[in-house]
Amino acid sequence: MKRWGESSFEAQLPPETVLAQMEMAVIVCDRFSNIIYSNEFAHELFGFGGEYVGQSVLSLGIAEEDRDQATELARHVLKGGVWEGTFCNVRADGATVYTRAHAVPLRHPSGAVDGVVIFAREALRSNQRDQERYGLLERIGERLAGSLELATTLRQMADTLVPQFADHCFIDLFSGDRLVRRVSRHAAGWSPPPGTWAEVGEPVSYPPGHFCAKAMERRDAVLVEDLVQHRFSAPTTSSRRLGDDMGITSVIAAPLLARGELLGVMSLALSNLSRRPDPHYDGFDRDLVGAIAGRVALAVDNAMLFETERETALAFQKDLLPGDAPPRLDGLKIAWRYEPARPLESHGHGIQTQVGGDWYDVIPLSAGRVGLVIGDVEGRGARAAAVMGQLRAALRAFAQDDKPPAEILRELDEWTRTMGAAHRPRGGEELARPTLVSCTYFVYDAWSRVLSFANAGHDPPLLISDGQVGELEFDSKGAMLGVRGSGVGGEILFNEESRELKPGATLVLYTDGLIDRRPKDDGEYYTREESRRMLREAVAAVADGDVEAIANAAYEAVPGDVDDDVAIVVIRTSAEELAVEQRTFTAEPIMVSEARRMASDTFASWGVDSEQAELACLLVSEVVTNVVLHAANAPAPRREPAMPQVAGLGSGGDPVLSLDEELWDLGMELGRREPATKEFRLRLRRGADALWVEVFDSDLRLPRIRSAGETDEGGRGLYLVDQLATRWGARPTSDGKAVWFELPLTP
Structure with missing residues (x-):
């Protein structure tokens, strides 16, 4: 039924008739910028004749210098945006016309964007010269x-x-x-x-x-x-x-x-x-x-x-990250890349990217072990770079204690939350922005090939082994550092895991800028799974190449400009076994000479220079002597006697002792049983440029340098180690401690 006042012509007027009578060009394109509709005014405005359905919108005569702008228009609108601007078009007769265009997304009833609708008119109705002038400005x-x-x-x-x-x-x-x-x-x-x-x-x-x-x-x-x-x-x-x-x-x-x-x-x-x-x-x-x-x-x-x-921020960030050349480490080949995000332009949105907070580090630890970290501070700009620099310094300090990776992350999490609280605005805790950081900390022992690690919400690295490319599986992804400071609450646990890497195995560590928000040609973005797949395929293609080739392939794996900075670290384990020798001794004074003899024989078999070997043997004697003396002087475990139980009084009025007390008295008469003989283990390692000596024992007390007096007979052993060794230290182990020192090898 017609509404009141509605004519039959108006009721049956098709949309095509309305569009045909509009004094404005209407052009509809599909998702691939092909024309699927154009009204009559579009033919007049752009000066083309014939059928243009199915042809590219660029066939409307868009000037060469404006074609990049047309491509950006399509990408912006296909993502749901609205675009308005001026184009220069060259008509079929060679005349130039400036058009003011307004583009909106063409949506399916489901809400998905199916194409682009463009409305266009002349930018200025005047003579050709004036039109060019105003359109140009x-x-x-x-x-x-x-x-x-x-x-x-x-x-x-x-x-x-x-x-x-x-x-x-x-x-x-x-x-x-x-x-x-x-x-x-x-x-x-x-x-x-x-x-x-x-x-x-x-x-x-x-x-x-x-x-x-x-x-x-x-x-x-x-x-x-x-x-x-x-x-x-x-x-x-x-x-x-x-x-x-x-x-x-x-x-x-x-x-x-x-x-x-x-x-x-x-x-x-x-x-x-x-x-x-x-x-x-x-x-x-x-x-x-x-x-x-x-x-x-x-x-x-x-x-x-x-x-x-930006150059100042990049220089600041570059100074906070490791140098261009990775350090030389035994049993590892390393390559790394850091690429800051390039300033990307988006119509109407200006510059989209700044310097980020991606970070990485390689930290030499005791006895040739290596600490490796890759991480990303949430956010961008100077604050993210500053937080990254503080995190790297804090982690390096924590790592020198040689604690397990999970404990290192717990300390770093506490430090991150403390740093976030220090930046909290006064009187407005609800406005505080917590510092969130993802990272994974690895410790690799090239002599045992054991990789220990703990993760804090970071993506797992790629693992190349026996020519196959997969991911190093994490049993627990872990929460990001600083999560407890964000109001989530609850105790955050960081689990330690370990894997044994095969000879020649390669790890590719990376930050999420490598796989996140990489644009396709149609304006959409690759999903993380698509990006991961392309990354694996690119790395697999050069899996037999050196670490530099793998780093380059990883960076170039996913096409399209990045809008976040990218850090990549590639490490490859040695295919050869490294020289190591170890032996366990009883903690007795006579074993000091045995330990020294074992060290001397080992250094000789390794071809170590005689003077260097003599110095190393001297320091071995000092460290072993220190262990033996402390083992001998260590207090015996305290033995608590059973409390006497008064069973009653004897005929003489003396108390009758219980069986426990009688056994105790018997033990006192026979003499107290000595504790089991203590042991220590001496481990020697040789690298390309250094010797490492480690002495393990079950005593939990860590050694310290004493100030010996002129008449003191001892107290100078660790002082000698401190003066003559390149580095030395002690770290706790699961059943005691390890005292270690390093000596350089001269060519």
Whole structure:
């Protein structure tokens, strides 16, 4: 039934009829930017005829310099966004038309984005010259809005101005007190011969009277409407001759001023390259270029400030991370990569990325063991980099105690929560932002090939073994560091695990920037599983290569720009067994000489220099003597007698003792039984550049250096070790302690 007042024509009016009568172009594209509908006005506006359904939207005559913008439009809208901007289109008859476009997503009833709907109209209805002028200013403003990278800013300006408004574009910026050419762009792909006009990167010096010198001196745009009639001083004779040969007809130079500071000069010129009907600028063009120069200068200033801050943050972060070259370690080959996120531009959103908090480290531990860590501080910017630096320093300090990985993570978690509390705003705990960190800490012993580790919410590394690529399985992923400080509550446990790595096995450690939010060509993003699969396939293809090749393949595995920093550490175990010798002795004084003899024989078999071997044997004697003396002087375990039980009184009134007390008295008469003989174990290790000596015993007390007096007979053993060894220390073990020292091997 018709509604009241509704005519039969209106009730049956199809949507196609309405779209056909609109004085606005309506174009519908699928997800692949192919046209599936266009109304009549679109044909008139863009000047094409025939059937365009099924063809790419680029067939509408979008100018070459705007095609990247069209691609960005499609990606942005296919992700559910809305886009508005200006395009330059070349009609079928060769005329140029600037169109103002508004694009929205085409949604399926389910809510999924199926395509793009574009509404377009002329940017300005006036003569062709005025249309180009206003459209140019609008497009320059749009392109500069989201650019904070200097090279990108300058490139976009040149692409926009040439050839639509100029045949030649030069931008010169001050570097200190020198003017340096940063842009030299020309129409029709032409390039000036060497030795004529200054090339990019070369200094420029304009003589007095030159239009660029006048523009900088007056701090205002200068127009040379007819260069043929104007005599000016060229920088060089060859540049003047080239200008005459090219038929330069008209020039505008404008100073680049930002916040009252002169940054440089921009000059535009017309010549015979484009064969324009009227190759001359006028006063309106001068004012237009002056306005453009003001916008360019502000964008350049912002880009320079951003790059300075970013370079400072990168230098700060680089200083906080290990150096470029990994250390030489026995039984391991190491390669690492750190790549900060590149500034990515997104229409209407500006720069999306900053320096992050990814970190990694390789820490030499006692007796040739190695600590390895990979982690990521949540967030970006200077704060994340500062937290990363503090975390690395704290972990290095904790690692020197040689505690198990799980205990190291517990201490690091406590430190992380304490650091987060220190930054909590006063009077507003609900506004506090906790510091959350994911990391895995590994300890690898190259002589036993045992890898011990504990995880705090980090992705497992890849494991390459026997040519197969998989993941090092974690029994427990663990919670991120700082979670308890985020209000989750509850006790966080970090479980220690261990694996024995095969000879030649390789681990690929990485942060989530390698696999997260990598864009596809259609504007969507790869899932983490897709990224992991591509990473495994890329690593498998070079599994037999060296660690550097694997690191490069891992970084390049997932295509697309990254919007987070990436850290990669590749370690490969040695295929050869490392030299080690050990023996267990009873903790008796006579065994000191036996231990020294064993060390001497071992060093001789290893071909150690006699002087070095003698020094090592001396220190072995001192450490073993210290262990034997403490074992002999250690207090005997306290034995508590059973409490006497009074069973009653004897006939003489004396108490009758219980059986326990009678046995105790019997034991006292026979003498107290001595405890079992204590033992110690001596382990010797040889590396490429050092010897390591370890002495294990069951005494939990850690040794310390004593200050021996002149008349004291002992107390100097550890002092000698401290003075003569490269490093020494003691670490707790599951059943006691280990005292160790390191000595260098001279070639």
